[in-house]
Amino acid sequence: MDVLLTREPAPQTVPACELPRKEHHVACNTGAHTSAGLATAGFRTAKYLLDEWSQHCSARYHQAFADRDQSQRQRHESRQLAAETEALARRTQDDSTRQVGRRLQDVHGWKSELQRETEALLAETDLLLAQKLRLQRALDATAAPLSIATDNLQSRERRQHPDLVRDCVETELLREAELIRNIQRLLQRTIMQAEDQIRLNREHKGTCELDWSDKVEAYNLDEVCARYHSQSTEVQFYPHSAAFQESASTPETWAKFSRDILYRAERERLASANLRQLVDCVLRDVSEDLRLQCDAVNLAFARRCEELEDARHKLESHLLKTLREITDQEHNVAALKQAIGAKEAPLKVAQSRLYQRSHRPNVELCRDAAQFRLVSEVEELHGSLAALKEKLLEAEQSLRNLEDTRMALEKDIAVKTHSLFIDRQQCLALRARYPSALQLAGYR
The missing domain is CATH 1.20.1270 (Substrate Binding Domain Of Dnak; Chain:A; Domain 2)
Structure with a gap:
């Protein structure tokens, strides 16, 4: 019994550089003219024809050539890409470093x-x-x-x-x-x-x-x-570090x-x-x-x-003159009293004469010149005594005024001395402690 065997190769993707492949159908082993003959009766055979074999080899050659060519291009492109990326990485890293x-x-x-x-x-x-x-x-x-x-x-x-x-x-x-x-x-x-x-x-x-x-x-x-740098040992991957932070400033x-x-x-x-x-x-x-x-x-x-010193000097001068005047006035009062006392004897004489002559008898009691002169003498003595007493009163009043003036002058001199003591010994002596200009300027 003849067995019909067919072989269809699996479809392959034809590279761009290969020729289109033909599908070759396997010859059927039938009839008495088959190569197998009776000896191979009952066995399957799947042999290519010689042309098919040649085409298959050519296809393999072309496929290998295309694969090598593509691999070479890929290797070249890979080396070129690696070099470019290396240069780009270096440039980028250098630029980042700059x-x-x-x-x-x-x-x-x-x-x-x-x-x-x-x-x-x-x-x-x-x-x-x-x-x-x-x-x-x-x-x-x-x-x-x-x-x-x-x-x-x-x-x-x-x-x-x-x-x-x-x-x-x-x-x-x-x-x-x-x-x-x-x-x-x-x-x-x-x-x-x-x-x-x-x-x-x-x-x-x-x-x-x-x-x-x-x-x-x-x-x-x-x-x-x-x-x-790229050879640093302390660098490592931080996948999320490239994200900008919201709080970052410009x-x-x-x-x-x-x-x-x-x-x-x-x-x-x-x-x-x-x-x-x-x-x-x-x-x-x-x-x-x-x-x-x-x-x-x-x-x-x-x-x-x-001014106080000058006033005190003037007061002292007036006091000295006043004291002298008091002395002179006291002498004057004494002299006036003495003068008044000295008029008593003449007055006694004149009055005694008038009294004695008033006892003249009868017609002898005459207003003769002597009588008139004795009367005028008594009047004159009374006038002199009155004038002396009045002057004595004035002298005594003047003496009292001088004494008052002396006391006032002495009091004023004491006041001036006290004022000078306050101004000189107390105030000016205290003002000697007045701070210096450097102290008031804050340097000390």
Whole structure:
């Protein structure tokens, strides 16, 4: 029994470089002319024809050539792609390194500016603290002048009348006390301004230091990043690190943040420097004003002491003259009393004569010239006695007036001496402790 065998090769994908393959059908082994003959009866055969074999070999040759060619192209393209990606990776890494380097320069520049501003603020704050110390010393130094002026006013209240007057010294002392109180209020306000400015300086210094510390940390991180390379052993994969963070700033906002901090810090530093100059002017003006007023008070004291000394000298001169006049007047009173006493004898004589002649008898009782002369003599003696007694009264009144004047002069001299003691020994001696110009300027 003849068996019909057919073989159909499996369909293959024809490469682009191969020729189209033909499908060859296997010949059927039938009939007496088959190659197998009877000996192979009952066995399957699947042999190609010679042409088919040749075509098959050619196809294999072409297929191998095409596969090798494609493999070579792929290898070439792979090497080229690997080289390109390697060069691109190197360029990208170098560019990233340069960008990180530029960033390091930017961060270093801002860091240096912040450090410089921080140091400037620290130095400015120290200078302002020194000025505040000067203000405090100057304020403490004004306590002594105020105490001196107040003590002078209280001491001069113990003057006696008529020297208890509102003279130029008291006016200058009151002006000095008011000036010192105004200066103390000014110094206290200036100290408060200095304290507020010191607080602002320290706040902005802290802000600069915080930003500086952030930039130092960022600089250190970027410096570590700049040292990374492909052969670094400490690098590893961070799959999600390429995502941008929502809180990240932009270069513009980053620069503006530090620029604003530096601007505010510099503004406060300039304000602090201006305040220091103002403090210098205030302390200089305060010292000059107090010393000028002190000189004015001392000059008023000197003039007043000269006036008191001159008045005391004049009073002493008048007292000396008054004492002399009292002595002369006492002598005058004594002389008047003596003169009055001396008139008693002539009056007795004249009256005795008249009395005796009044006893003349009869017609002898005549108003003769002797009678008229004796009568006129008695009248004259009475007139003289009356005049002498009146003059004695005037002399005694004058003597009493001189005594009163002497007592008043002595009292005035004592008052002037007491006033001079208060002004010279108490007030001026106390004013010798007046602070110096350097102390009032806050240098000591």
